[in-house]
Amino acid sequence: MRNKLMMLLCLVAVAKHGFTQEIKFGKVSKEEVLQKSHEKDSTANAAFLFNKRRTHYRYSNSEGFYLINEIHKRIKIYNKEALDKANFRIMLFSASGNREKIKSIKGYTFNYLDDKVTKVKLKKEHRFNEEITDNLTAVKIAFPEVKEGSIIDLKYTTTSPYISNIDPVQFQYDIPVNKLEVTIEAPEYFNFKKASKGYYSVPVTKSTRNGTIHLVQEYKDEFGLTKRGSSYDQDLKFNIDKFNASNIPALKDDEPFVANIANYRGGIKYELSYVKYPNGSPRFYATTWEDVSKRIYKYKSFGGELEKSGYYKKDLATVLSAATNDYEKAGAIFQLVKSKVKWNGNYRTTAEFGVKKAYKEGVGNVADINLMLTSMLRSAGLNANPVLVSSRSNGIPVFPTIDGFNYVISMIEFSDGKYVLLDATEPYSIPNLLPIRALNWNGRKVTRAGASSWVKLTSSTHSTRENNIKVKIEDESELSGYIMQNSTRFDALLDRKRFNHIQHEDLISKFEELYDIEIEEFKSRNEKNLGKKLSRMIKFSSDNLIEEVNSKLYINPLLFLTLKENPFKSEDRKFPIEFATPRKIKNNISIQIPEGYQVEFVPEQLAIGLPEKLGLFKFKATATEKGVQISSILQLNQAMISPVYYQATKEFYKQIVAKQMEKIVLSKK
CATH class of the missing domain: 2.60.40.3140 (Immunoglobulin-like)
Structure with a gap:
């Protein structure tokens, strides 16, 4: 009886606590x-x-x-x-x-x-x-x-x-x-x-x-x-x-x-x-961010490189000859560095080759390039300092350590109180528009005197994309027309980075695949003129945008720009929603209907917003005798949205998708 009782107690213990058998290397079941x-x-x-x-x-x-x-x-x-x-x-x-x-x-x-x-x-x-x-x-x-x-x-x-x-x-x-x-x-x-x-x-x-x-x-x-x-x-x-x-x-x-x-x-x-x-x-061993910044600045491969200037004096004088104010000086120097030295893809806060060698050979890591940029800006009399950054891939530094930073950009502070952030490793960047790899919360400005302070890396200016589409329904299955597309800031940077290196014919194929259309004519402007909007004009046709059912025609109001599914699928989210930058997407669409048809139904108007004015969506479709006019705006006012508002954001996008998926219905007269 005693043995049975002991066995029963052992079984209960195993059932309660589970087996604790050691996992041995080299043996699996x-x-x-x-x-x-x-x-x-x-x-x-x-x-x-x-x-x-x-x-x-x-x-x-x-x-x-x-x-x-x-x-x-x-x-x-x-x-x-x-x-x-x-x-x-x-x-x-x-x-x-x-x-x-x-x-x-x-x-x-x-x-x-x-x-x-x-x-x-x-x-x-x-x-x-x-x-x-x-x-x-x-x-x-x-x-x-x-x-x-x-x-x-x-x-x-x-x-x-x-x-x-x-x-x-x-x-x-x-x-x-x-x-x-x-x-x-x-x-x-x-x-x-x-x-x-x-x-x-x-x-x-x-x-x-x-x-x-x-x-x-x-x-x-x-x-x-x-x-x-x-x-x-x-x-x-x-x-x-x-x-x-x-x-x-x-x-x-x-x-x-x-x-x-x-x-x-x-x-x-x-x-x-x-x-x-x-x-x-x-x-x-532990220290403060101020100490970290001072230590990095004292490195020969950081602060020592900032003091070198002889290698660029002649070129600097040439580009500054036409500059009439500090902003023009900054722009001229920024373009000089971008044109002279290409980034090799390496992240570091310290120079890899040294600024002189990088300038001569035309290649360097992020520190080679942006320390060189900062040095030139200082030589031109501008109040420029390096800014230490932890790239997105490096994560968010928790402790003040040297390894907390792995990237460096440049900052100019002007006499009128304004400032700009510059990163010459990105060919398509402009002042105060950093590449996405560097947009990671805050950076740390470091001065010659050793003082340092936090700097916000994200911009409060909206990146914009505007699509103006005018189409005509040719028959029950095909439509044709034009799209005029304009992009600024981050949207323009991403498009230039994604498409500028592609040959014209291959670019047409890319957009045909992207929008599921056939392109008859494709023109673009300002691909390399970074100070202006990136513009495209596309003449196209498609037989995939109209659905015919029982002699009625069904069309998505935003055509191939329709958002078809909610990107937010998780039940919950405990971390921020990161859009990288505030954005505004505006669509204006004009649809001309064919002879013998009338507009039977258009989706109702919708205007919704996120809490705390974080974003808004507006949609309006107006029917006329000859067709339908559609306008929509999606605007996100913050680069980052707290997880507190995840459910609100998920519902916000759910309503956007539902509205964009509603069909315009045309019927025969």
């Missing part, structure tokens, strides 16, 4: 390999079956404390859309003789073949190193024989002499996580600041353990040589943070109007604030 879809998210293309990380410190007398990351990742691939999950990119940093290293890379690909689980070992030929910069190396790993249904199992260890560089703890990814185990273990001498990121949290379990490090005393002999003396063991405590979780939902990257979804995935960031050894003074 047949059930896991055969699984066709994720149990809790049938839309998932892949999932972490296991994601384990242990970050801790070791001590050596030659190196002091150093940082170790032990990683184990196991990923199930459900379909071909997730085959890229079998490729990994591990970044290693080095500087001044100190180098991060990777070792003990092991991996297997598991498949189900011939009624059994098979595994293929990851070999040396499946990985290689790529030098990204002088200081950054990418270790790339590509698992072999990966297909739908595969499981990949990866394990490796990294070591780093940079004790402050604890990678952020990531709870959430673009795929679900079945089981997460993360341990952060640090000596009691290390004090960290911690900040949550995103909107998914995992509670921390804190503990300590006792430990010992072996120390060897060193001294200088009479010749100045370092000698080793006595040694002793030092007792200390290690502070441990553990994050364990199961069934973490994915935050996918298919949400509309978001700059960098990684900013909003749950996690926690660690920043080393200070280190204080027994009987020693604290050494501070």
Whole structure:
């Protein structure tokens, strides 16, 4: 009886708490390999079956404390859309003789073949190193024989002499996580600041353990040589943070109007604030944004490059000869830099080649180009300063760290109180219109004197697109006409960037595909005249815009400009809606009906708005004897809308789609 009772209690405990069987590297179950879809998210293309990380410190007398990351990742691939999950990119940093290293890379690909689980070992030929910069190396790993249904199992260890560089703890990814185990273990001498990121949290379990490090005393002999003396063991405590979780939902990257979804995935960031050894003074690592800005400015590859000017003196004098005021000077210099140096696509706050070499060879990274621009502006007597930026891909910096910025632009402040932001890496940018990669909240202006302050990067001026369409219905199935299209600011920049490099015939094909029309004539103006509206005139015809049912003709009021589905599909959203810039889209459409037909129905007028005057939509269709006149305006007044207004925005777009999908109905007289 007693044995039966004990067995029953064990079964109850298992039912309550679940199995705690350890997941062993290199061993998977047949059930896991055969699984066709994720149990809790049938839309998932892949999932972490296991994601384990242990970050801790070791001590050596030659190196002091150093940082170790032990990683184990196991990923199930459900379909071909997730085959890229079998490729990994591990970044290693080095500087001044100190180098991060990777070792003990092991991996297997598991498949189900011939009624059994098979595994293929990851070999040396499946990985290689790529030098990204002088200081950054990418270790790339590509698992072999990966297909739908595969499981990949990866394990490796990294070591780093940079004790402050604890990678952020990531709870959430673009795929679900079945089981997460993360341990952060640090000596009691290390004090960290911690900040949550995103909107998914995992509670921390804190503990300590006792430990010992072996120390060897060193001294200088009479010749100045370092000698080793006595040694002793030092007792200390290690502070441990553990994050364990199961069934973490994915935050996918298919949400509309978001700059960098990684900013909003749950996690926690660690920043080393200070280190204080027994009987020693604290050494501070954490700092302020003011300190970060000063440090960057003092770099030879930043502030030192700003002071160089001899290489451009002659060209600068030439372009300034016709300038009559400061605004003309700024414009002339901006165009000079854009025409002389092309961006190589690299992001950094410091010069890669040096401004002189970049100017001579005509290529440079973002710092080469915009530090050069700032220097020229200063030489022309303008009050110009660099602005440090974290690009959208770099995320939103939580702590004041050097790595918080990876991009630099230029700012001019004029005597009338106005200012402009400039980025000469973008050929189609204009003053106060930055490329989307740089539109990430605020930047940090830095002056020669070391003062710094935040600068808003987004503009309050609306980007506009105006479409004027005039069409005639030729018969029951075809219409023809013209569209005159004008774009300004961000819309014009994106169109120039997207289409300017395309040959005329290919461009016609692009627009035929975009609008589902046949183009007879295509003209455009101001493709490279950035100070003016980008204009297009298209003569077209189409037999896909009219639907005939029971001798009646049905037409979408906005023709091929109709918004057919709501971009906002999620039930809820905990992060902002990012439109990059305020926008205004205006459509004016005139439809001439064929002889023998009359207008039976037009959609009713609609005027709706978002809360707090964040946006509006107006629609009006007017019937006449000869046809229908339609006008609509969609206006968004902020570059970013708070998630508080997500439901309102979703409903706003729902009504827009519903109205645009209503048909004009023509019937025979």
